[in-house]
Amino acid sequence: MSTLPLVSITPWLPTSSGPDNDVRRREISQALHSACVEYGFFYLDISDFVSLEETTELERLARQFFELPQVEKDKISISKQDGARGYQRLNENVTQGKPDSHEGLDFYAPVSDPNPTRPLWGVNQWPSVPGLQHQYEKWIDKMKQLGLILMEAMAAGLGMRAEEWLDLRSQVDDSFWVLRVIGYPRLPDDHDGFSCGAHKDYGCLTFLHADPTPSALQVFRTTPKPDGTRKGEWINADPIPGCIVVNIGEMWEIWSHGLYKSTLHRVIHRGENYRVSIPFFFEPNFDALVKPLPAALRVQEINTRREVSVSAHPHEMGQMKLYTPVTYGEFLLKKVGSNFGTGKGKYD
């Protein structure tokens, strides 16, 4: 069984220097490029950026919250806000028609004019667990910094010019991020569903810190067959100390004109313990206009004068998918709107 590639962010940290740092940065960017083309998923070694104490503390606080009585947790239910920010009970989220066997706590980027009657536009509901808000706000801050650092490293990997990177940076420098804290009880043997059903993430970059539980998160890896079709298998993405699991969402698929694929993944947790995972979704700015990047078209040797048309759901034309521009916030609202309307999950 193959495993995901592992890349270290260290040379790209602002604190990194030394005569060979530029060479190391180029190697890292190249490795990121390959990982995004081949997997859409990779381990990112961030041990020079975050400490083990920080992530252990996040896990401890999450467990403390999930151990509270149901009525306490329900006090900050998403139904008390904008339908998105807050707590969701076990089985409340649905993916592909089946309830996910997890409970979760969601936080979104704050907005300057909150209005809980507007989808996504309320205020975050912090639990009363002592120290939780402080520790998680520190984590959010770090993940936002990491988002910009990794985006720059990836831009270099895609062969972007300095001014092209600045343009891309201006689409993610006020990220409409999401932080989820997820609690997974053991999936019962007779349960025919999943802890979290197969889905693709829809945004930019997902940074997943999970507790050490093995054989829970699985990634759908496809490889070409001699006859030109592709075969696929589910591979485990078990946690590695000092690393987060990173995957790209549909926005990167559009930017890269399909060169980088947003990859299916799911969670099946049959271990005895209560699993905690903490994905941070580093998303574009709410008003970012996301469209194929010239650098991606250069790599694919696509004639940029040709019309590139669109939708959030790219359609096939011959062998090639065509991607049209989307405004991230509109795309997100449509997604959330249809999910709330139909009782479908955030992941559908």
Ligand SMILES: O=C(O)CCC(=O)C(=O)O
């Ligand atoms: O819990 C996990 O390992 C993955 C969760 C996930 O894929 C998501 O929240 O989008």
Ligand SMILES: [Fe+2]
């Ligand atoms: Fe996901």
